[in-house]
Amino acid sequence: MADNIHNTDLSSSLVDQVKAAIADNKAIEIVGGGSKSNRPDNVTRQQSDPGLEPAILEVAGNCGIVSYEPTELVVTVRNGTTIAELKSALAEQGQCLPFEPPNYTGADTIGGVIACGLSGPARPYAGSARDYVLGLRLINGKGEYLRFGGEVMKNVAGYDVSRLQVGARGTLGVITEISMKVLPMPQAERTVVRDVASHDESIGILVKESRKPLPVSASACIGDQMMVRLSGSEAAVEAATDDLTADGAGTVDEQGNLFWAALCDQKQEFFTGHSDLAGKPRSSDTPTDPGTETLWRMSVPDYTAQSELADLGSADAWLLEWGGAQRWLRSTSSPAEIYQHAEAVGGHASGFKAQVLVADQPLTGVNQHLHQQLKQAFDPQQLFNRRQ
C-alpha cells in the first residue's frame, strides 16, 4: 500500500455534524473535492427556502484506504480518498477499478464519483461504478451510522442499499466508506482508429463488433474518426487487432492511451476547447444560461440511430462513446427539447457546465412518487442536498 496516502477517520465527527444539523433544523450540503458541485455560497441564494442557510459538511478530509487485499479483489476506502491516490495504490499491485472513475480536476474523490455514479470509457464493456460497489457505510438523515453490503462478492442479505446510493448524489445520506471489487489490470491495450463517413456508420460497426467475443474495452466517435480500444491478454488483443484491421480501414494508434485518459477526465478538446463549457468561474454557473452552450450527456440505447437525434446539433457538436450508449452534445437548445428527444429514443439527458450538473431529466408519475417515498425513508427531514 502506498505510504503517501492520507489516512484520517472523521466519521464520528461527520455523524456529530449531521446530528447537530438535525438539532438546529438546518439543511446539509455535502462537499467533497468540490469538482462536481457548485460552491455552496453560490447555491444558498437559489434555495426555495432562502431563510435556511445549509450547513456545509466537508467530507474530503475523511480519507485513506481502510483495507486492501489484492488476492481478495476487494478494496475498502474512505469517501474523501482521491481518485489519483486510489488508482496509484491499486496500480502498485497490478490492479484497477475497471469502471475507470473519472478524475476531472485531480481533486476528485471516490465518494464524489460513487455519489454521482460516474464511469469512464470502459463502462459498457467492464461495467459501471454501481456494478463494482460491494458495500458502504452511510449516515442517513436521522444521523444514524449504518453499514450495508460488505466486502464479499456475493451478498443478498437485506435490500441492496449500497448500489442504490450510486448516483443518488448524496440525497439519501452521506457515504463515508465504500468497498469495491477490483480486478487485475489488462496485460495489453491497443487502440485502433478508422475513418467513418458518419456517426451512424460508426454505431453500426460498434454494435456489430460488440456482439462478437472481442476484448473491446472502449469506443468513441468524434467527427469522422472512430476509436476502439482493446484490452486483455497479449494474445487476445493481438487477435482482435487483426480482426478490426482486416479490411485495411483501421490503423493502430500508438498514443491511444492518452486519448482515452483525456476522454475519461473530460480533458479532451471536445470538452475543453469551448469556453462555454470549461474554465468558467463557478460563481456564474446557472442552469442553462440562454445563449451559452450547455454540455448535455444523453444516455440512450446504444443502437439508437444518430439520425434520430440529428436536429439537436450538427455532427461536430457531438461526441459518441460507450458504443453509442453515451452521447455528448454541446448545445444551446432548451432543456425541454433535449429531454423530449432523449425520451423519444428511450433514454434520458442531463446538462453540465464545467462538470457541474445544471439540469436533469425530470421524473414523472408513479416513478416520481416512489422516489419521493424513498427519499422520505432515508431522510425524513429533507436534510441532504436539497437542490438535487
Added chain:
Amino acid sequence: MTASPQASSPDAHDVNLADPTTQVEREQRRKEAAAALAQWLPQHSILQSREELGPYESDGLTALKQTPLLVVLPETIEQVQAIMRWATETVTPVVARGAGTGLSGGALPHPDGILLGLAKFNRILELNPESGYAVVQPGVRNLAISEAARPHGLYYAPDPSSQIACSIGGNVAENSGGVHCLKYGLTVHNVTQLKVVTADGQLLTIGSHAADSAGYDLLALLTGSEGMLAITVEITVKLLPVPPSARLVMATFASVEDAGLAVGEVIAAGIIPAGLELMDNPAIRAAEAFAKCGYPVDAAALLLCELDGLDAEVAAQIEGVNKVFNDCNAVSQHIANTEEERLLLWKGRKSAFPAVGRLAPDYYCIDGTIPRKTLPEVLRKMDLLSEEYGLRIANVFHAGDGNLHPLILFDSNQPGELERTEELGSRILQLCVEVGGTITGEHGVGMEKINEMCVQFDEQTLLQFHAIKHAFDPLGILNPGKAIPTLQRCAEFGAMHVHNGELPFPELERY
C-alpha cells in the same frame, strides 16, 4: 434447505395455524376471495381446492409448509394489476412465486394471503441478436433464454445450478448467481430493465435499454428484493457473445487449505477464471458416485477452474493456471480433452446437491459467503461444530467469490434431528458473519434465514430496511414476514440464544 421428500414428514415445520375457528373463518374468506377475483380472472386461473393448493405449499425449502388462501395464476399484466388493486383494497397478503425452486422459503405461502404464481408468463417476447438483449416474461426458465439465444452465438450469463428449472423472475427476486459469476456477475449485472406492478397495482418501468436511467438506481434495489417491493412482470436481460473457447482444468490437492491457497494465487497471477469451484472429499465422493464424471475419489480437495475467451487467450491462461497449481503443490492436474468431458466434469459439480442428498435421508444447504482467505479457519471451525452436533458436513464452494455451501446430512425421521440441523446451520451462518462474511450469498433470506438477519444487522439498519419496504408497500401486503425480521422477532431470537448460554459473538460488530 431440505430437498428430499422425507422432509415433508410430520417432523417438518407446519406453520399452518391449527385453531379450528380460524380454519372456519379462513374457508369463508377463501370463498369470498375466489369470488371477488373471478371478476378479473378466468376460473382456471384460480385454484382453491386442497388438491390444487397442495403443490404450492412450499418452495425448494420443503421443511417449511403453508397452505395459501388461494393460488392465482394470472395470464396478463392487467390481471396482475387487478389482483394487486384488490389486495390493496382488502389488505390481503400476496406472495409471488416463479418456478418454486428457491431454497430459502421466499415463496412460502401466507395462510391468509394469495399465492401469485407467474408460471403462465412463460414467453420470450423479443430476442434481439443485433442489439444483444432479450425481453422475457418472468416465468421463462433461465436456461431457455440461453437456448433461444444460442443460434445467434449469444447466451445469458448467470447460470444458477438449478438453471434447467428456475425462472428468470425468481432469479431477479433473489439476485441469483451461478458458477460463472466471478467473471460475468450476478443477475443485477445482467438485467437492464424491469416492468413491475406496484403493491397498489400500478405498472412501472424501471431501468431502460440505455446504460442508466434518471433518478435512483431502482433496478439495483429491486433486484434481490425477494418479492417484498413489487411484482416483476417483464424483464430485459443482456445477451453476451458465447466465448469461442472454454476449457476446464481439474486439479486435486492434498488438503482443502492447499486448494484454497491455490485459488488466491490464481487471482494474484492476474487471471480471472470464468468459474472456480472447490469441493471437499465428501462432496467429491458423492458427486462421483452420482454423476460418474471421473473425479478422483481419494483427493482431499478438488478445484474446477474454467477459462474462456479467444483461443489464444485461453491457451495462455491455461499455461498460467497450470504453473500456479504446480507451485501450490497440486497432486494432479487434468485438462478436459473434449467438450463432452468438460460438460461431464461440470455435471458432477452442478449435481453436487442431489448427489450429497443420497448420502443421507435429508440434507440442509447453507449459503454463507466469507472472505476467501478465511476458508481454512472456517473449515476448521465447521469440523468442530460437525463433531459437536454429531452431524456430517460436505462442502462445495464457489471459491472464486467466497460463496460457501456446506451441506449438512441428517435424518428428519430421527426425533429432534431437524431442529439440531437447523441450529447447526444457524451456528455456521453466525460463523460466516464473525469472519466478515454474510449469511446468504445467493439463495436469499426468505423465511429460512430471517433469524440470522438479526445477527448480521443492528436495529437501526433493520429499521432502515423496513422504511424502504414501507416506501414501496405502505400496507405491507407483499410477502409479509419475509427477508427482513421485525425487531420483536430479533429480541425473541436473541433471548433464546441468551437462554442457551452466551449471546453469540458479543464482541462482534453487528452489521
